[in-house]
Every structure is written in C-alpha cells, then in structure tokens.
Amino acid sequence: MTRPPTAAQRRVIDAADPVTGRLRGTPAQLAALVGRGLAFRHPRPPHDHFLTPAGHRIREAEPEAEPAAADDSPRAGTGVFAARVGGEEEPPDGGPARLREVRGAWQGLLELRRMTNPDGAVDRPCGWERTHLVPAAALALEAAGHRPAGPDAAGPGADRPDADGYRVRATPQPDAVAVRGPDDGTLRDCAATLEKAGWQASEHTDPRNRTRYLLASPRRV
Template sequence: MTKPPTAAQRRIIEAADPATGRLAGSEAQLAALVRHRLAFRHPRPPHAYFLTPTGHRVREEGAGGPAAGVPGPPPAAPPAESGLFAARTGAEPIPPPGAGSPARARDVRSAWEGLLEMRRMTNPDGARDRPCGWERTHLVQAAALALEAAGCPPGPEGYRVGETPQPEAVAVRDVAPEGLRACAAALEAAGWQVSEHAERARGERYLLASPRRG
C-alpha cells in the first residue's frame, strides 16, 4: 500500500498553483511525490513538477482528515513522457468505472490545465491557445482530452475519435448531428482546425481535425 504523504509533503501539495498544479520544493521532496504518484516531472526544460489527478484529490480533500493522507488510485494509463491521464476516445466498449463522477470531472480538469501549461512551456511564444508538440504526436489522445474537457460525452452515445491516413489529422464521429457540431465547436475553441465531411458509402457525417499551427 502506498504510504500517506508526510506533513511536509502535504504542505507542498497544498501550496501548489491552484490552476496548473505546479509545485515548488527541493528536488528530493518533489522526487518523493513522484514516487508516490502524487506528482509528475515535465519532460522538457525547466523540468517543472506538477500534481497528478491523485495529487489534486489529496489537496482538495484538505489536510487533517483521514482521507487527506491517503492517496487514491493512480491515474489510468498515463503516458510516461507527459504524466497526463488517459482521455476517453469513445472506443471504450462500456463506460469505465467512475464515468461522469465528480472525481472524473476533477481529473479531466486537472489534465486539461496540465496540457495548457505544457503548451505555455513548450510553444516558442508561450501560447496556451494553440496545440503543442506533444499533441501533434498524440493526436487521438489530445483531441479526446479537448472534447472531454469541453463537456462532450464520449461513446457509445457520444463522440468517437480515431486515427486517419492523413498526417496530423484525426476523425471525430458522433451519433447525432448536434453532437458533431458541439464537437467541432469544442475542438476549434481548443486550437484545432476542423472540417466536416461525409463518407460516400454510408453518407455518415464526420469531422477531420488537425492541430492549428498559427
């Protein structure tokens, strides 16, 4: 079982930036939070540390209560190079445990804020409204996170995000035309270029979405 954070670690967690979850502390203290899955280290300079969704939960639950010192389960399948949790692409056969729960909403919000901070730190001009390099190499996950963060529901009754033969493009489908329009608006607001198309065989409408460059 993962040990609860110490009093010193809780102070670091509680002092994290409320919007991005960025942490301040000694290298040893921050590395210990990473081992406890309460923080992750950004892969690019200046290699800052940020709270994981579990770390955000510990902070929100507050210090002093029994739950405050016990971290929850680690975020689902985070890519090792980013620390971001797995966004729902709509390909999941059934809603996974916790779908639609307040905890999931917090995790999505934390992951989205972390991605915006990654944009700020890695885009040459510090832009938060334009996708970054990580998103261009993780197109499906990045698009799915933008959709889920905007409140669009993933499949089987909502969106489905998938790869396409085109470079730097994903396909987004939805069971209802109004859902497809909502997905287009969400992606455009997140800095993606979107166009609507129809499949010749079935006439199904879908979106092609690519990260905007400028």
C-alpha cells in the same frame, strides 16, 4: 544504437506526468536524462524538467507487448489518466472524481502549451498534442463536457458505435483525426469545441455509408 536507459532512469521516465511529461528525480538523474536527450530543463522558473519526444517514446514503449497495430479499438484504462476516445469496453467512472481528473489533465495540457510553445501561447496545440492526436482531441472534447460513445455494440447497430456520443479515431492522414457523433448537431458542437481549443475542424461525408464526420487537425498559427 543509443543505449537504453538504466533501471533507475526508466523509473523516473515511467513516473513522469502522463500529460505534461514533468519529471521528478534527483539532480543527477535529471541531468543524466538531459544529457541523453530524453529530458529538457525549462528555461523559466521553477526550471522543472520535462520529457522530450524521445523520452515520451521510451515511456510509452512496451517491448514485451504485442505491437499496437492500426486497430480501431481503444485500450482499457491502465491506472493513469487517459482521455476517453469513445467506445471503451470499461469506461471510467463519470462522477466527480473523473471530472476532477479531466479538469486537472486539461489544465496540465494548457501549462504544457505555455511552457513548450515558442511564444508561450495556450490557444494553440503544442508538440505533444501533434504526436498524440487522438488522446489530445479526446481530452479537449471531454474537458468541455462532451459525452464519449459507450462500448461498441455487438449486434444490431454495431456499425454505429458512436450512436450515444463522440468517437475519436486516427486517420490515414498523419496530422488529422476523425470525430464521429450521433447527429449533425453533435458534430457542430464538437467542431466548435475543437476550434476553441486550437484545432481546425471541417465536416465531411463518409463515401462508404454516407454518414457525416469531422476531420480535425491542430492549428499551427
């Protein structure tokens, strides 16, 4: 079994940019993370260091926490940027500060695409997005100005938590997310945004309640 990172290395990993995985540390710390396969040095100037998928898994691991089973409820904010997937109990402020955060996160994601896609393409999702489908799709929607659903209802209408905005959720398909909205027009607008952001989106009907939803997956070519 691979040795866990040292406390100092873990601090560097935990401080990585939450979207791009860009690292800051001493040359020795960064070299040690590269040697362990937890980071890589970008070949183009300024030769910054970034987390590998293994490094991202360590950063996101919470050994003491209860396993995040396949429940359908988004987690509350943790002090770092998190795209709104819809239905958050404590949605972040939607004012100018939030708009700046969202724009910064989207620009950071485009930069990550440029640096990690083999051809430097920014119009096609990168590896991070393919392993973080729900937040990646939600970020694309929020950055384009779409409004996420508010807190889930607890009374009448609780079966329509998306009644006031989009809601992004995982699906049994490993490479796709479901996007729901209050009406067909919203779904069409969300589909157009996702396709512009490099995703494939198609409309489907839920056989349980006959509501329409999008099935979206990152485009590969």
